[in-house]
Amino acid sequence: MIQVIIDSLIRASELALIGVGLTMVYDILRFASFAHVQFGTIGAFVALSISLLLPVPPVLAIAVGAVAACAITGLLGILCDRLIFARLRDRAAAILMIASFGLGMVMQYGVQAIWGAGPRSFPLPLTRPWVFFDARLSPTGAAVIVVAVLIMLAFHLVLTRTHLGVAMRATADNQPLAESSGIFTERIIRIVWFIGAALGALGGIMLGLVAQLQANMGFEIMVAVFAAAILGGIGNVYGAVLGAAVVGFAENIGLVINWAPIANLLGLTSSSHVYIPVGFKMGIPFTILILILLFRPRGLLGRHA
Amino acid sequence: MLLKVDGITRHFGGLVALQDVMLTAAEGEITGLIGPNGSGKTTLVNIISGFLKPTSGSVIFDGTPIEGLEPHRIAQRGLCRTFQITLNPQRMTVMENMLLGAPRQRGETILQAILHPGTVHREEAANLERAWDLLEMVKLAGHADEYAGSLSGGQKKLLALAQVLMAQPRLILLDEPVAGVNPRLIDDIVDVIKLLRQQGQSFLVIEHNMGVIRALCDTVCVLDMGRVLAEGPVEAVLAREDVLRAYIAAGGQLEDEPASQTDLSTG
Amino acid sequence: MLDFLIYLLTVVGIYGMVSLSLSFQFGRTGLVNFGQVAFFMVGAYFSSIATAILGLPVGLGFIIAIIAGGLLGALMALPIGDLRQDYWAIATLAAAELIRIVFLNVNLGSDYVGAAYGITNIPGPFREYFTTTTYGYFYLGLVAVCVVAAFLILSWVGRTPYGRLLKGIRESDEVARALGKDVRVARIHALSIGGAVAGAAGSLYAHFVGFIDPQFFMPIETFLIWAMIIMGGPGNPVGALVGTLVVQVIYNSTRFIQFASEYASTMAALRMVLIGVLILLVILYLPQGLVPERRRRYGARPSGKGSANTGGGHAA
Numbered sequence: 001m002i003q004v005i006i007d008s009l010i011r012a013s014e015l016a017l018i019g020v021g022l023t024m025v026y027d028i029l030r031f032a033s034f035a036h037v038q039f040g041t042i043g044a045f046v047a048l049s050i051s052l053l054l055p056v057p058p059v060l061a062i063a064v065g066a067v068a069a070c071a072i073t074g075l076l077g078i079l080c081d082r083l084i085f086a087r088l089r090d091r092a093a094a095i096l097m098i099a100s101f102g103l104g105m106v107m108q109y110g111v112q113a114i115w116g117a118g119p120r121s122f123p124l125p126l127t128r129p130w131v132f133f134d135a136r137l138s139p140t141g142a143a144v145i146v147v148a149v150l151i152m153l154a155f156h157l158v159l160t161r162t163h164l165g166v167a168m169r170a171t172a173d174n175q176p177l178a179e180s181s182g183i184f185t186e187r188i189i190r191i192v193w194f195i196g197a198a199l200g201a202l203g204g205i206m207l208g209l210v211a212q213l214q215a216n217m218g219f220e221i222m223v224a225v226f227a228a229a230i231l232g233g234i235g236n237v238y239g240a241v242l243g244a245a246v247v248g249f250a251e252n253i254g255l256v257i258n259w260a261p262i263a264n265l266l267g268l269t270s271s272s273h274v275y276i277p278v279g280f281k282m283g284i285p286f287t288i289l290i291l292i293l294l295f296r297p298r299g300l301l302g303r304h305a
Numbered sequence: 306m307l308l309k310v311d312g313i314t315r316h317f318g319g320l321v322a323l324q325d326v327m328l329t330a331a332e333g334e335i336t337g338l339i340g341p342n343g344s345g346k347t348t349l350v351n352i353i354s355g356f357l358k359p360t361s362g363s364v365i366f367d368g369t370p371i372e373g374l375e376p377h378r379i380a381q382r383g384l385c386r387t388f389q390i391t392l393n394p395q396r397m398t399v400m401e402n403m404l405l406g407a408p409r410q411r412g413e414t415i416l417q418a419i420l421h422p423g424t425v426h427r428e429e430a431a432n433l434e435r436a437w438d439l440l441e442m443v444k445l446a447g448h449a450d451e452y453a454g455s456l457s458g459g460q461k462k463l464l465a466l467a468q469v470l471m472a473q474p475r476l477i478l479l480d481e482p483v484a485g486v487n488p489r490l491i492d493d494i495v496d497v498i499k500l501l502r503q504q505g506q507s508f509l510v511i512e513h514n515m516g517v518i519r520a521l522c523d524t525v526c527v528l529d530m531g532r533v534l535a536e537g538p539v540e541a542v543l544a545r546e547d548v549l550r551a552y553i554a555a556g557g558q559l560e561d562e563p564a565s566q567t568d569l570s571t572g
Numbered sequence: 573m574l575d576f577l578i579y580l581l582t583v584v585g586i587y588g589m590v591s592l593s594l595s596f597q598f599g600r601t602g603l604v605n606f607g608q609v610a611f612f613m614v615g616a617y618f619s620s621i622a623t624a625i626l627g628l629p630v631g632l633g634f635i636i637a638i639i640a641g642g643l644l645g646a647l648m649a650l651p652i653g654d655l656r657q658d659y660w661a662i663a664t665l666a667a668a669e670l671i672r673i674v675f676l677n678v679n680l681g682s683d684y685v686g687a688a689y690g691i692t693n694i695p696g697p698f699r700e701y702f703t704t705t706t707y708g709y710f711y712l713g714l715v716a717v718c719v720v721a722a723f724l725i726l727s728w729v730g731r732t733p734y735g736r737l738l739k740g741i742r743e744s745d746e747v748a749r750a751l752g753k754d755v756r757v758a759r760i761h762a763l764s765i766g767g768a769v770a771g772a773a774g775s776l777y778a779h780f781v782g783f784i785d786p787q788f789f790m791p792i793e794t795f796l797i798w799a800m801i802i803m804g805g806p807g808n809p810v811g812a813l814v815g816t817l818v819v820q821v822i823y824n825s826t827r828f829i830q831f832a833s834e835y836a837s838t839m840a841a842l843r844m845v846l847i848g849v850l851i852l853l854v855i856l857y858l859p860q861g862l863v864p865e866r867r868r869r870y871g872a873r874p875s876g877k878g879s880a881n882t883g884g885g886h887a888a
Contacts, residue, residue: 032662084852087856092602093657094604097658098604098851098855101606101798102798102848102851102855103848106844109844109845112841113838116838223666230659279676279677280673280677282669286667286669286670289662290666290667293651293660293662293663297659356746356749376749376750377754377755380749380750381752385750388746388747388750394742394744394747397739397740398867400870401739401740401868402740404736405736405740405747408751410733411733412732415761425733437873447872449871449872449873450871452867469750
């Protein structure tokens with residue numbers, strides 16, 4: 001059980017970082033970006049390359065690489081907005097979605113063209129995981145959780161305690177009103193893209209640290225991120241974190257639960273042990289997403305009905 | 306009474322948009338609905354036409370309650386509306402817009418279109434005839450093949466009116482029919498509505514332009530902050546002090562409004 | 573070389589059918605469906621199961637595929653009424669992947685059938701009457717007939733009052749509702765029609781290639797179909813076919829050039845990057861695609877008619 005919690009927290013951290021960025025972009029620009037997860041892919045690979053180039057101990061190299069990659073990806077986010085989405089501001093949401101889908105593919109295959117399709121790993125030294133109470137926690141996993149929590153806290157402070165945070169929330173609420181109050185909304189939008197992309201990159205790096213890096217890693221996680229953001233209520237960053245926690249937990253606990261009581265009740269089978277096959281693990285976030293959309297699209301903390 | 310709005314209340318979270326609103330519209334008459342900005346007119350129109358559900362209260366149309374019904378069901382019963390921002394499909398031509406408005410088309414269900422091509426053909430021809438008549442009335446017959454999006458603001462409003470007439474509704478809810486329209490066209494629109502009324506068409510008109518309200522309406526209902534302030538014959542209501550005060554308090558004006566919004570396109 | 577060309581053209585034709593289906597569905601309803609591959613997959617699988625496993629004739633398999641695609645379309649359309657468009661787009665993506673995962677994990681019959689092994693020995697229709705080479709021509713002809721049929725059917729639907737209604741709903745569903753139109757039912761039908769055509773394409777594919785497995789139905793296929801219809805211009809069947817041709821040419825262009833194996837995967841990725849960039853350029857600068865939608869012209873009123881009588885009655 002503790003193992004489940006640990007795995008869930010790690011997964012939730014990855015999803016939360018990317019999900020917060022996704023939901024922020026949605027809040028300000030009102031469209032679901034299908035390219036957002038690719039910031040994670042790009043961030044991870046850029047961090048990888050940088051860390052391989054630096055002649056310093058691996059952990060330091062990775063840390064530096066991560067910071068640099070987040071900054072670079074953040075700038076890339078602004079570039080994407082300037083080049084593409086800014087020019088489509090007055091078009092229908094459908095077009096924005098399709099454009100973001102196309103952009104996402106360009107990013108994913110761009111990564112593949114540069115780094116190849118095969119899996120790669122960060123140059124982490126081999127470490128023994130800590131063991132307690134029957135559960136394993138690797139230092140990497142612990143670092144992921146800690147970093148995610150710290151960043152979320154910092155973000156929360158920015159949102160609530162700084163001028164920037166207030167301006168961001170005002171722009172998200174009512175752009176014309178914010179503008180007439182003297183806020184340079186275009187600049188705020190750029191900042192949101194930077195932060196969103198940088199957070200996405202960080203999420204991807206975390207994912208790469210815990211698992212492997214692959215060109216399609218962003219796409220693989222896309223539905224889970226959407227599930228987290230929508231479950232929490234899209235447009236609400238705290239919701240994204242909450243949703244990430246729930247999805248992360250569900251993914252891990254779903255395989256462990258013995259569904260026999262329910263299966264027997266529904267008459268599906270009479271055996272006493274019914275588990276979801278491992279192959280279906282990927283299907284859990286998909287199912288959650290579809291269920292939310294069918295029954296409560298507003299999510300838990302949603303602002304946009 | 307063709308339309309009877311009884312005790313309609315609508316909450317949005319903690320905000321009370323409408324409180325206990327009562328309103329009637331008689332057949333063959335033009336009823337006006339006015340009120341300063343934010344008084345709840347649009348919310349009320351949305352509730353009457355089914356685009357919003359009321360928190361409580363009822364809307365009786367032609368003797369049957371319609372509150373909470375889907376908009377298209379209400380429209381099928383004969384209560385149609387236009388929109389404040391002209392929404393009629395911009396990328397369809399004027400004539401296509403008109404044909405879209407025709408009610409109960411067999412051909413609009415794909416199975417029927419396959420099984421009854423003859424009927425579909427006949428209906429199309431009849432609808433086309435009627436569409437031409439209406440287009441001539443609003444002087445848009447020469448623009449039949451133009452995209453609705455390329456018309457001027459006033460022409461779009463006329464098209465919306467003609468389009469909704471295709472549906473042969475008992476009552477038409479006109480949501481700000483002259484907002485943003487070039488003053489020259491305002492007279493045209495008013496004339497068309499007057500003509501239709503002579504032919505027995507009933508209207509409920511929401512407007513800010515007092516000149517238009519005075520010219521068209523038999524009775525008028527005033528909303529202020531979600532409540533009905535006054536209801537009755539036009540001149541009597543507009544002369545009331547409390548109505549005047551409500552408008553001034555909201556920063557509006559009661560005199561005939563000059564063309565404060567110039568229409569930027571042609572016409 | 574000629575054999576390969578025949579093979580290529582057949583695949584292009586099949587893709588063309590799926591493009592037609594998405595073009596119809598997106599072009600007519602304006603709903604963004606990122607799960608189009610699901611209809612294709614369901615058609616392919618049901619047709620294969622019916623023929624290779626259950627032993628039914630190919631023609632029946634084809635019909636089953638069409639019905640399956642249509643039903644899936646209706647199913648996907650059901651939640652639209654209450655759901656916003658972007659949520660629905662995500663849901664279609666999730667649904668398509670979910671379906672793929674289900675097929676990936678479910679064994680069909682014996683041990684080595686279904687799941688990751690896919691289905692093999694899918695019979696080709698009328699196979700026994702032809703040699704290997706001439707069968708290629710036959711199948712190309714078959715696909716061509718189907719593409720033309722789909723094209724004609726979908727074009728015709730677009731010209732009916734139903735097609736006009738869909739366009740109206742696409743542009744402004746509030747106005748459609750205010751005019752008394754049942755938007756929900758219209759959308760369900762549209763998605764069913766699109767799904768049925770894509771299902772038919774899936775069946776053609778399965779019987780052509782002879783074996784299928786979940787690897788063929790990844791989201792990349794949906795992406796390619798979208799590329800095709802965006803390039804050609806959504807909503808218009810000619811555009812769908814033009815776009816299919818353009819994208820397929822790019823996609824297959826580098827096959828004819830020999831690269832050292834280490835560059836092969838890079839070239840494959842660059843092809844996709846190019847397609848993606850083209851999509852973005854088209855969206856930014858050529859929003860109508862290469863083949864813009866044509867409008868129906870009514871000309872002027874035939875003379876001799878016309879009166880100002882417009883009340884509840886009809887023209888004199």
